[in-house]
Amino acid sequence: MDEQTSAIILRVIERAPQWIRHDLESKNVGARARAEETLAAMIANALWEEAGNSPEN
Template structure:
């Protein structure tokens, strides 16, 4: 479970703002969806940054 992908996702989750963490638990579907979409965008951006780094 320590693959680079898992590590990257865990790092993004650690940096997630408190409002995202809170809203992921919301009963209101609109609020929860907004948090899910924000978190997905954060993960996607991080993965794109990794893909755009030059090979070592």
């Protein structure tokens, strides 16, 4: 993974909402899975946008 990709991922994690941070620590499997899926989607979207794509395309 290059530095640019790492920086993008770090920015997403830094701005992750509190509920995601909380649910990632949860013992509730469903809550944790929802938080993981949401964080993964946020990271994928940030990488996609950085690649020159936009939600309007």
